Each structure stands twice: as C-alpha cells, then as structure tokens.
Amino acid sequence: MYKRKVRGWSQHTDFMFLDNLCAFVSLLTAFFLVEREGVLTSPFFWRIALETMLVNLVVMIVMDTYHSVLHHTPWDEMVRLLSQTGNVVLILLVFQLLSQNVGRDLPRIALYALPMYLLLCYFARQTYKGFLKKKHHILNRHSLLIALEASQIPTVVPRILRSNYGTYRFIGFAIMGADPSEEEAQQALRELWEQYPEVETIPIVATSATLEQYLTNNWVDEVYLDVSPKADLPVDLINSLMRMGITIHTALTNLDDIESRHKNVEWICGHLTITTSLGYITGRDVLLKRLMDIAGGLVGSLITLILTPFVGLAIFVSDPGPIFFTQTRIGENGKKFQMYKFRSMYMDAEARKQQIARETGQEGELMFKLEHDPRIIGQKQLPNGKWKKGVGGWIRDLSIDEFPQFFNVLKGDMSLVGTRPPTVDEWKRYEPFHRARMSTRPGITGLWQVSGRSKIRDFDTVVRLDREYIENWSLKRDIHILFMTVWVVLTRKGAM
Numbered sequence: 001m002y003k004r005k006v007r008g009w010s011q012h013t014d015f016m017f018l019d020n021l022c023a024f025v026s027l028l029t030a031f032f033l034v035e036r037e038g039v040l041t042s043p044f045f046w047r048i049a050l051e052t053m054l055v056n057l058v059v060m061i062v063m064d065t066y067h068s069v070l071h072h073t074p075w076d077e078m079v080r081l082l083s084q085t086g087n088v089v090l091i092l093l094v095f096q097l098l099s100q101n102v103g104r105d106l107p108r109i110a111l112y113a114l115p116m117y118l119l120l121c122y123f124a125r126q127t128y129k130g131f132l133k134k135k136h137h138i139l140n141r142h143s144l145l146i147a148l149e150a151s152q153i154p155t156v157v158p159r160i161l162r163s164n165y166g167t168y169r170f171i172g173f174a175i176m177g178a179d180p181s182e183e184e185a186q187q188a189l190r191e192l193w194e195q196y197p198e199v200e201t202i203p204i205v206a207t208s209a210t211l212e213q214y215l216t217n218n219w220v221d222e223v224y225l226d227v228s229p230k231a232d233l234p235v236d237l238i239n240s241l242m243r244m245g246i247t248i249h250t251a252l253t254n255l256d257d258i259e260s261r262h263k264n265v266e267w268i269c270g271h272l273t274i275t276t277s278l279g280y281i282t283g284r285d286v287l288l289k290r291l292m293d294i295a296g297g298l299v300g301s302l303i304t305l306i307l308t309p310f311v312g313l314a315i316f317v318s319d320p321g322p323i324f325f326t327q328t329r330i331g332e333n334g335k336k337f338q339m340y341k342f343r344s345m346y347m348d349a350e351a352r353k354q355q356i357a358r359e360t361g362q363e364g365e366l367m368f369k370l371e372h373d374p375r376i377i378g379q380k381q382l383p384n385g386k387w388k389k390g391v392g393g394w395i396r397d398l399s400i401d402e403f404p405q406f407f408n409v410l411k412g413d414m415s416l417v418g419t420r421p422p423t424v425d426e427w428k429r430y431e432p433f434h435r436a437r438m439s440t441r442p443g444i445t446g447l448w449q450v451s452g453r454s455k456i457r458d459f460d461t462v463v464r465l466d467r468e469y470i471e472n473w474s475l476k477r478d479i480h481i482l483f484m485t486v487w488v489v490l491t492r493k494g495a496m
Contacts, residue, residue: 012066018128019060020053022121027052030112034105048106051092059087062288062475070129081122085114143219144168146202147211148226149177153188156226156251161196170198171220172205177231180207212240222247262471278439279470288475293409296416296482300406311342311400318391319377321347324404329421332441337413339421340404344392349375399489405444417478418443419466434459437466440473450484 027049031039039045060066065084072080089110096106148156153173175185182204192199206214215223223241225248227233233250241248252274262280266273281289312323325343328336346352352375372379378390395401408414414421421442422430447469448462469477 012069015066015069015125015128016057016060018124019121020056022124023052023056023117024049026113026117026120027109029116030109033112034108048109051095052088055091055095056084056088059084059091061284062479063087064474064476069125070132072129074126077125078122081118081125085118089114142168142221143171144222144224145172145174145205145215145220146170146224146226147174147176147208149228149231150175150181150185150188152226152228153185154191157189157192157199158196160224161198168222170202171218172203174206174208174211174214174223175204176208176211176225176234177228178208180209182207208234208237211237215241215244215246220246222249224249224251226251278436278467279473281473285475289415289478292475292478293415297406297409300403301410304403304406307342307400307403311395314391315343315377315395319343319346325401328424329442330424330427330438331413331421332438334427334435334438336424337408337411337421339413340407342395342401342404344377344395344401345373345375346377402444409444413442415441415443417445417481419446419469420448434463436470437463440470445481445485447481450481450488 027045028039031042031045035042063080063084065080146157146160173185173189175182185204189199189202189204205218223246225234225238227250238248238250262277264275264280266275268275308323315323321343323343325341325345326338327341329339331337356373356375372381372387374380376390376396377392379387379393380390381387389397405414409416418441419437422438427438446466448465451465
C-alpha cells in the first residue's frame, strides 16, 4: 500500500519538537545560571518557557522554516535560524512590555539563553539531518523504475535526478513507445554521464513490450511513468501494474506548456482534474491571513476612530462637507464593494476629473496621476509658480486618507496586503491580462506601493508587480510588505 508523503509544515513535527526542546533546555539552563535554585517550582520560569515555545511554534509554521529542510546548506540553516529567533524575540518582547511584567533578571536570562539556543539548535538540526540521511541510506530507500520514451531522456532524466534528494533508489529504465530504440536511449544516457555520473549505474531493464514481465520477475516499489505529449495515456498498462500492487506515478508532461506554476490534482464534481491557477494558497494560510487581517483591522479601526475628530475637523474647516469619501471599487474576481477613505479632495473632484484628464493628456489612461492635482483640498499654485500643499496634500502624503479602509478589512472586502482595487470605469477598460491583478482580495497596501508608490506611472509595471505578488504569495512576504509600508510612509518615499 502506498503511503502518501505528508505535505506542508505537518511533515516536520520532529524538527519542531527538537527545536522547542532546545529552547526549553536553553531557558532552563539560563534560569539555573541566574537564579540558581527553585527554578522548576517557579511560576515565572514556566510562564516564560510556555510563552517561548508557543511563539516559537507559531513562527516556525508561519515562516515555513523547515521547507525542504534536508536540502538546506549549513549557511542557509544558520540564516533561517537567526531569522526565526529574531522574530520570536521581537514578539516575546512586545508581550512582556504589554503585560508590564518584565522580571528584573529577564535581560540576564536572555543574555545566557539566546546564544545557547542558537548553538544548541543549529547543531541539533545538523546532527538530526545527518541521522535521517544515513537512515535513508541504510533502509536503501524505495526502489523506483523510470519508464519513458528515448526522446524524453535528455529533458526528463536530469529533472528527476536533480529533484530526487535521496528519496528513491533508481533500479532501471524502461524505454516506452510503439517502436522503442534501446540504442537511441543508450546514446542519450551516455551524453548525460559527464554531468550526472549516477546515470551510468542505472541500466535499461525493459521496453514497453517487456515491462510487465520484468516487473513480474523483479520486485519494484514504484514506477515513474512519463507520458510523452504526443502519446496516449497507457491506461491498460497502468491498470495492469496497479493490479500487481505497484504504485504508479504518471507525469503529464503535456501540462508543462501551461504558463501557471501552480498545478494541483483535485476531484471536481466527481472528476479527477489538474487545477491550474495564477496563485495558490492553502486552507491553513487562508486562516492565518484572515486572522492577521482581523487583528490588523481592529488596531487600524481603533486608530481611525482616534484620528477622526482631528482629521475630520481639518477637512471640514478647509472644505465644508462630508469628512468620509465612499466609492464603488472592484474587488476579488470582479466583485463590487464600497471603499471608505478620509476625503482629501474637494467635493466636485469627480466631476472635474474628466476635464483635467483631457487637459493633461491622460484621458482614457488606466492610471490617472498628477504631480500637482488642483482637486486636492488646499492645493494651489502660487504667483511664483510653486505649489502650496494644503490639508488634503498632507493627508495623502502620510496615507492618512487610507485609514478608514481598515473597516473594509474587518468586513472582508479587503485585506491588509493585496492589490489596489480599481474604479468601475477603470475596470471596464481593462485588457484581459490586466484582470489577473484582481484574482486576489484587494489590499490597503501591496508590492506596488512599497516599490515606488506614485512614482510608478506605467500601468503595465503595476500589473507585473501585482502578478508577481500573486504568483509568489506567502504570509512571510505579506509581513515584509507591511513593515516596508510603514517605512515608505514614514520616509514619504514616492509620495505625490
């Protein structure tokens, strides 16, 4: 029976246990060095230990610290460990400050525990990885037979060897096709010997006509069957091998031409399908991203309520009227929603937009940006030609106008990080490939904003950055963008 490989963070529970064990030992040792006695009966020790291990566990899962852990170089391992530890220390520091319960000896304890944890955890990981690799070698791994056509050898075999990482022991090749040529296959394999010496040790053991007989007389754990794009799926052969109890991995190489880098096998409406998409997010990540949105939305909404009397008064005095601006925007997959902002423009801003667009040659543009927009409250040109910045300009420069969008985040219309939602008239003018940027929930900030804000005028560049964000999405990247957003706003980089 085939045991499916565990995916995601849950396949690394052994490393997580080892990591937290190192954290516990380091803290215990540090407490003994500082307090010398009564450590195991100290409620303070157990509180710090439990907080540390819990935060460490959450950070490991969010950062995906152990992704491809067996293939990390020693340097990669150290960088990942330092990054993980830095985040844990930062979170714990915030916890202690908020609880106002920082023990007087905690700085000394941290001074002992941190270097001890880094050294202990690093060597524990390296030692355990060495044990696992040796264990795989001793158990001789699963045997795998590679079945493919001779013409596929130059492209398929190198990819298999590069991606094996010691998981399988290759016992031979089976040359498939209606008229398989062993001589052609041998020549193709010889050309790979210099770059991949292990190829020389893998013999050709069968053809499509003799494969069943070979598998009957020789035990093989699994078969990797690579189907040529021009060939039909050998259903009869697959069924025959399955009846023998052999696990078959069928590679559909004709899907390689599909641009999407995310391809997943799923059951949809009772049919087995290959699902392709621009971006991919797991159920766990959906939950974590939403929890982060709710936490950030609550904090942002509270700040908005505090800012409202002051910002509202400044807006009303400068231009009497509503202090909030509501506009219909396009959200995920074309869904419409009402987006909230502090009003930074005069009441007739929308009515004047078309006229100003014609005067500045931006009529029909997908990005309407002016360095000095006369519709902004308080902005006007002085007799000497210079522009005076008013309340609206400062609100926009400091991104204060965006704060009411935290209510959109709580409602679920938006996320903290995503792509900026277009207006309805912009959406109607989108080319088909432009719409890819709205295949995710829109955000208050995003990769485009931290890459240049208003300095980026080319809409195709915006689409490229948004697509890059969607294709390479990760929770770690969202957190990085949030920190970058704070820096960009505070330094007013790209502000207009």
